[in-house]
Amino acid sequence: NTVMAAQMTNAHRRFLQVLMSNGITEGSEARKLHQHCCETDKVYYAHDKLDDFISTINSHLQPLFMQIRKGISEDDGRAHYAVVNLAETEVTKMASDYTEIELELFRKTMDLIILSENGFASSTDILNLADQLKTKKMKKKEAEQVLKVFVEDKWLSEKFLISMLVSLKNGEYTLHTRCIIEMEQYILSNYQDVARKCNICRSLAIQSQVCESCGIGMHLPCVRKYFRAQTEPRCPNCNEFWSCDIP
Amino acid sequence: VSELVQFLLVKDQKKIPIKRTDMKHLVQDYKGAYTEIMNKAGRTLQEVFGLQLVEIDSKRHTYILINNLPQAEGQYLCRDKEKMGLLLVILSFIFMKGNSVKDTSREPSGGWGTLDTPLGTPQNPLGHPKTPSHLYRYLEITPIPLTDPPEYKYQWGPRAEKETSKKDVLNFVAKVRE
Secondary structure (H helix, E strand, O other), X not given: OOOOOOOOOHHHHHHHHHHHHHXXXXXXXXXXXXXXXXXXXXXXXXXXXXXXXXXXXXXXHHHHOEEEEEEEOOOXXXXXXXXXXXXXXXHHHHHHOOOHHHHHHHHHHHHHHHHOOOOOEEHHHHHHHHHHOOOOOOOHXXXXXXXXXXXXXXXXXXXXXXXXXXXXXXXXXXEOHXXXXXXXXXXXXXXXXXXXXXXXXXXXXXXXXXXXXXXXXXXXXXXXXXXXXXXXXXXOOOOOEOOOOOO | OHHHHHHHHHHHHOOOOEEHHHHHHHOOOOOOOHHHHHHHHHHHHHHHHXXXXXXXXXXXXXXXXXXXXXXXXXXXXXXXXXXHHHHHHXXXXXXXXXXXXXXXXXXXXXXXXXXXXXXXXXXOOOOOOOOOOOOOOOEEEEEEOOOOOOEEEEEEOHHHHHHOOHHHHHHHHHHHHO
């Protein structure tokens, strides 16, 4: 009993092209784009059929180990779509675009962000990572200097910003929503013991508020939603008074 | 095939032309099947992404991906809208001046003064930090011999030829002049 995958039309291709060039697309934008593509290429449009539309594209992307995936932004709680790679070797796939030093730096930056209390790393922290940088080709002193130039001149951080690996918020770095959508599985399996899961929605939480008593974490938008209906903010796990400022 | 397709997409995102030798290197484990894999990858790119693999340099065997889909109205263009806008201005300027422009500096002389954005050096007209636009093959910048300080000639590059039609440029110029 095989189900025939729906055909790709120019509307699907156009949608995919724009999604890819955007990097990440917010939910309402995606819906507008869906309409625009169907109208431009004179394909049947129904405003509630975006999921089916995307499924069609995904069925054709699957043999290429790619997928249009939906994720929730940790900043505003809104759904965002991104075209991601499914292959586990995510970080090694990047290898062709980055030098050894840059890859190492990104891995260490990611460690820092995930291990931190609130999901952020300052540029000073990242600079200090130079001390831990191990490269066969460069001596530590050299590596330090190169790194200083990169981060202080913002070139390296800009490279990570442009490729949507990290984003900058109030002068500190955290993982970009796009990076989280793409690498959630990778992070959950490689950082099993330290990566936090939101107590409310159960997804990976990079930026989070943490209960002082029992240590559970929640996304900021999830905190906002959860405590909206409560008179007194109390931890859903241990019932202690919630000490962080409600966003 | 999927590896080749991904490789081509990544390279194209950066707008750097793809060399045939690089592609061959990627599929070297499948000796003899290169042409077949290339063809399949090309068909996949067309069917799934609406992109076409086109050779722009038959001597050096370099390729780019161009958009196969019919042109749509404005809004949903690529991310570098500002750069593309500026590029279009430059291309139209070159076109209106008879397809070839030479200039030592990018100062107001010759009509560049209408552009408010800083343009960078002659090698780097769009001021992009690391990759000059001629590397993207939008512009062909050739140094004029025996000039001091060095002067450059600006023409449309092969990617501009393939991606934009002179008609589109005329439409653009007409709109700007309105």
